[in-house]
Amino acid sequence: MQEIPLSQILFVSTALFFIGMYGLFTRRNLITMLMSIELMLNSVNINFVAFNKYLFPNNLDGLFFTLFIITIAAAEAAVAIAIIINLYRSHNSIDVDDATEMKY
Amino acid sequence: MNISSILFYAISAFILGAGILAVTSVKIFRAAIWLLFSLVGIAALYFWMQVEFIAAIQIVVYVGGIVVLIIFSIFLTQHSGKEMKSTPIGKKIFSALAALFGTAFVHNLIVHYDGFAFNSAEPFNANVAEIGTQMLSTTSHGFILPFEVVSMLLLAAMIGCIIIALRPYHKDIADPIDETDSKNNVTTLINKD
Amino acid sequence: MSNYFYILWIPLLPLITFVILGLFGRKHLSSASGLIGTASLLTSTLLSFVAAKQYFFVDGKVNGVFQKIVAFNFTWLEFSPGLSIDLGMIVDPISVMMLVVVTSVSLMVHVFSLGYMKGEERYATYYSFLSLFTFSMLGLILSSNIFQVYMFWELVGVSSFLLISYYFNKPSAVAASKKAFIVTRFADLGFLIGILILGYYGGTLDIGLLIERFTSASSTQFISITSASFLGASMLTWGLTLLFMGGAGKSAMFPLHIWLPDAMEGPTPVSALIHAATMVVAGVYLVARMFPVFSMDETALNIVTYVGASSALFAAVIACTQTDIKRVLAYSTMSQIGYMMFALGISKNGGEAGLGYMASMFHLFTHAFFKSLLFLGAGSVIHMVHSNEMKDMGGLRKLMPVTHIAFLIACLAIAGIPPFAGFFSKEEILTAAFHENKIIYGIALFTAALTSFYMFRLYFNIFWSKEASIAAHGNTDHNANTHSKDTHDNHDHGEGPWVMKLPLIILATCAVGVGFIPFSSLVTSDGKALETHIDLVFSIAPVVLSILAILLAASFYKNQNEKSDKVASAFGGFYTAAYKKFYVDEVYIFMTKRIIFPFIGQPIAWADKNIVDGFMVLLAKVTLKISELIKGLQSGKVQNYAMYFFGGVAILSILIIYIWK
Numbered sequence: 001m002q003e004i005p006l007s008q009i010l011f012v013s014t015a016l017f018f019i020g021m022y023g024l025f026t027r028r029n030l031i032t033m034l035m036s037i038e039l040m041l042n043s044v045n046i047n048f049v050a051f052n053k054y055l056f057p058n059n060l061d062g063l064f065f066t067l068f069i070i071t072i073a074a075a076e077a078a079v080a081i082a083i084i085i086n087l088y089r090s091h092n093s094i095d096v097d098d099a100t101e102m103k104y
Numbered sequence: 105m106n107i108s109s110i111l112f113y114a115i116s117a118f119i120l121g122a123g124i125l126a127v128t129s130v131k132i133f134r135a136a137i138w139l140l141f142s143l144v145g146i147a148a149l150y151f152w153m154q155v156e157f158i159a160a161i162q163i164v165v166y167v168g169g170i171v172v173l174i175i176f177s178i179f180l181t182q183h184s185g186k187e188m189k190s191t192p193i194g195k196k197i198f199s200a201l202a203a204l205f206g207t208a209f210v211h212n213l214i215v216h217y218d219g220f221a222f223n224s225a226e227p228f229n230a231n232v233a234e235i236g237t238q239m240l241s242t243t244s245h246g247f248i249l250p251f252e253v254v255s256m257l258l259l260a261a262m263i264g265c266i267i268i269a270l271r272p273y274h275k276d277i278a279d280p281i282d283e284t285d286s287k288n289n290v291t292t293l294i295n296k297d
Numbered sequence: 298m299s300n301y302f303y304i305l306w307i308p309l310l311p312l313i314t315f316v317i318l319g320l321f322g323r324k325h326l327s328s329a330s331g332l333i334g335t336a337s338l339l340t341s342t343l344l345s346f347v348a349a350k351q352y353f354f355v356d357g358k359v360n361g362v363f364q365k366i367v368a369f370n371f372t373w374l375e376f377s378p379g380l381s382i383d384l385g386m387i388v389d390p391i392s393v394m395m396l397v398v399v400t401s402v403s404l405m406v407h408v409f410s411l412g413y414m415k416g417e418e419r420y421a422t423y424y425s426f427l428s429l430f431t432f433s434m435l436g437l438i439l440s441s442n443i444f445q446v447y448m449f450w451e452l453v454g455v456s457s458f459l460l461i462s463y464y465f466n467k468p469s470a471v472a473a474s475k476k477a478f479i480v481t482r483f484a485d486l487g488f489l490i491g492i493l494i495l496g497y498y499g500g501t502l503d504i505g506l507l508i509e510r511f512t513s514a515s516s517t518q519f520i521s522i523t524s525a526s527f528l529g530a531s532m533l534t535w536g537l538t539l540l541f542m543g544g545a546g547k548s549a550m551f552p553l554h555i556w557l558p559d560a561m562e563g564p565t566p567v568s569a570l571i572h573a574a575t576m577v578v579a580g581v582y583l584v585a586r587m588f589p590v591f592s593m594d595e596t597a598l599n600i601v602t603y604v605g606a607s608s609a610l611f612a613a614v615i616a617c618t619q620t621d622i623k624r625v626l627a628y629s630t631m632s633q634i635g636y637m638m639f640a641l642g643i644s645k646n647g648g649e650a651g652l653g654y655m656a657s658m659f660h661l662f663t664h665a666f667f668k669s670l671l672f673l674g675a676g677s678v679i680h681m682v683h684s685n686e687m688k689d690m691g692g693l694r695k696l697m698p699v700t701h702i703a704f705l706i707a708c709l710a711i712a713g714i715p716p717f718a719g720f721f722s723k724e725e726i727l728t729a730a731f732h733e734n735k736i737i738y739g740i741a742l743f744t745a746a747l748t749s750f751y752m753f754r755l756y757f758n759i760f761w762s763k764e765a766s767i768a769a770h771g772n773t774d775h776n777a778n779t780h781s782k783d784t785h786d787n788h789d790h791g792e793g794p795w796v797m798k799l800p801l802i803i804l805a806t807c808a809v810g811v812g813f814i815p816f817s818s819l820v821t822s823d824g825k826a827l828e829t830h831i832d833l834v835f836s837i838a839p840v841v842l843s844i845l846a847i848l849l850a851a852s853f854y855k856n857q858n859e860k861s862d863k864v865a866s867a868f869g870g871f872y873t874a875a876y877k878k879f880y881v882d883e884v885y886i887f888m889t890k891r892i893i894f895p896f897i898g899q900p901i902a903w904a905d906k907n908i909v910d911g912f913m914v915l916l917a918k919v920t921l922k923i924s925e926l927i928k929g930l931q932s933g934k935v936q937n938y939a940m941y942f943f944g945g946v947a948i949l950s951i952l953i954i955y956i957w958k
Binding site for chain 1: 109112116124126127128135136146150153154162170174177180191196199200203204207210211214223226230235238250261262264265268272
């Protein structure tokens with residue numbers, strides 16, 4: 001455990017975050033965008049746990065945050081799926097470029 | 105270079121590889137499965153960091169809940185076997201560059217920061233009893249209020265989802281989801297096995 | 298010194314009346330508005346008499362000099378310490394005298410209008426405008442700060458505009474009011490520049506301080522203003538001449554006189570009040586108010602003199618040919634104001650040499666009474682005959698006895714026949730002219746003779762000339778000087794109700810009596826009493842000339858004959874030119890339409906439309922273009938928004954972490 005410095009774990013989570021960001025920018029499908037967002041949330045979870053374990057081992061605040069984030073991510077994914085289904089009903093497609101009613 | 109480090113590197117490679125495949129795969133169902141693998145990898149990472157409770161929660165909620173939900177919605181809304189439309193190459197390059205720039209920038213900051221020494225003064229005790237006692241205490245380190253608020257949030261989310269995804273009232277408005285179902289022939293897929 | 302603060306009520310009452318009648322008159326008070334206006338003005342008149350009595354007789358002189366008292370001063374707009382626009386009230390001999398004149402004549406006009414304007418649809422509006430005018434004129438008289446004079450000057454101009462175009466359905470009335478306003482406004486440009494020059498060099502806008510600083514030849518302000526020069530004349534000359542330009546415009550001096558004859562389009566009582574007795578003397582009042590400063594500069598005084606004298610002669614010649622009775626009276630007014638102007642011009646400040654000043658003010662005083670009487674009488678005649686032209690009148694002496702006697706008294710007064718008022722004031726003017734400048738004396742004498750001639754030409758043409766029966770039925774071509782409702786044609790007009798006769802009687806009494814007021818002990822250039830006496834030998838010449846002119850007019854016009862036409866054709870082209878008012882209007886129209894409009898007006902309009910407006914339009918177009926370029930950012934695509942978000946965060950983080958540590 002001591003041999004892996006914190007910065008390497010942070011590198012993993014950073015890379016995962018930006019991979020998720022790449023997916024967010026690139027994907028045309030709303031569901032795949034949702035998947036990218038889940039990757040980003042997970043990277044944040046890794047961050048919290050790592051910081052808690054390495055820097056502040058006497059309390060477990062990071063773990064609690066991680067739990068809350070997992071919970072909220074689940075709720076958010078459910079609501080997002082509901083919205084996608086609703087959008088699919090009105091537009092008959094879940095291509096994000098078809099939902100441009102907020103255009104100027 | 106002990107086993108712990110090798111294990112860590114392997115798990116990290118697995119996570120990142122599955123993540124990259126998840127965001128670049130052209131078939132949507134494959135992308136969902138790669139996401140699943142990535143999340144399992146993250147759970148493995150939690151196991152390696154000796155926070156077993158979180159790992160368990162990760163698998164139960166994320167893998168067993170969210171990914172299943174995503175797969176259901178894929179089935180509901182489109183033809184999962186087909187390839188998805190691809191984005192223009194310019195956007196891909198720009199996004200890749202942005203992601204690389206971001207990673208480099210943040211990693212640079214991390215490497216040059218001096219406060220990340222391992223604090224081995226106190227032991228890190230993350231078993232379930234400890235988590236429960238600390239989270240639900242009302243005094244020091246107590247997270248009971250957010251706990252209750254999150255339960256309210258879950259309730260609100262449940263109700264919200266149902267309302268948003270409710271079928272339209274009028275019978276004569278066609279619901280595309282029904283038509284997609286009939287085209288997908290889910291039953292034949294299952295029967296094949 | 299007693300407290301003169303109550304004088305503030307004298308202009309305030311008409312102002313309050315204006316507001317009340319203006320807001321509520323149309324709907325609620327319409328028939329009572331005349332009485333309300335008259336009542337408030339009666340109060341103002343009584344207050345001014347009280348003030349006059351207190352100032353001249355109770356307080357009297359201090360060391361033989363009437364004091365100038367500043368009864369009220371309030372700093373309004375301060376440009377720098379010392380240079381500020383104050384609102385103040387000054388009480389000195391000429392302002393108290395003018396208070397009496399303006400309020401009395403205005404009261405007479407108010408009473409007369411009760412009968413003359415009865416039945417008009419906009420009766421209340423008329424009285425509210427009259428009150429506004431009275432307020433403005435009173436404010437002008439009482440102002441202690443020259444900028445305040447300017448403000449009230451403009452207000453007077455506005456009131457005149459409103460009243461001339463009272464019959465706004467008549468295009469000629471509208472054109473006349475525009476002309477009056479534009480000409481006086483143009484003159485006010487000179488006035489404003491004059492104020493600025495005097496204020497700049499004098500360091501103050503207060504009249505008392507200005508006089509104090511510019512009349513002592515050793516003060517720094519006087520030295521600076523006389524040493525600075527522009528195009529060969531010192532700045533003092535320029536300042537005073539421009540100031541006089543404003544006065545000349547308002548007082549209808551040549552060549553800014555063109556508006557006065559056209560201003561007769563307004564109702565006749567308005568002409569009596571504004572264009573005979575009060576507003577047109579504002580220019581004379583201005584010169585009199587700033588007289589100590591004027592007396593320091595020979596050139597300015599010469600300009601005043603020659604403009605006044607030439608206007609007097611010019612107007613008198615034209616008046617001999619006009620056939621519209623109101624036009625004759627208008628030119629007569631111009632001529633008499635010319636008298637007042639040159640009397641001021643030839644005067645010096647103080648002592649015996651200040652006779653011209655006293656004479657001018659005395660003539661202003663008496664002229665107000667008999668000129669307004671003439672106009673009101675003409676109004677009475679017009680009310681009966683429904684026309685302004687002399688050819689429609691004649692033999693009216695039997696039908697309108699009161700008007701006849703009043704008009705006769707006024708004509709005798711203006712002709713300078715003793716013992717009527719005009720004799721005394723003209724006497725003083727001629728004496729002053731004789732002692733100072735013989736040329737001016739000659740012009741004045743000749744003009745006096747012409748005055749008698751044309752006034753009695755007017756008199757005989759109205760009241761004698763033809764037989765009464767021809768004239769009495771009037772004729773049916775109405776001009777808008779009469780009532781707008783047709784119902785008045787049905788009843789027998791007669792001379793008019795008692796409200797129209799009463800002012801005539803009162804003013805006639807004044808025209809007889811005011812000559813005997815010992816004016817020289819009350820109003821003089823330096824406040825001290827002036828010894829004057831009537832030099833009988835000297836007075837013979839003008840009186841004899843006047844009587845000869847009257848007899849000449851009688852022989853031409855008392856009965857209908859051909860003599861006047863023969864004389865007119867003997868003068869030939871000169872007569873035609875005089876009849877056409879010496880083509881001054883045509884010159885102005887030529888200048889404006891052929892020169893100013895195409896060469897100055899149109900280029901400026903083009904520049905305004907294309908360059909100034911164009912710049913604004915350009916700004917708008919640039920803004921639109923930029924917004925069109927930017928609006929592409931709002932594409933409605935969520936991923937683009939996410940990319941912008943990331944870009945912003947990246948830039949901010951680089952800035953904050955690396956550059957702005």
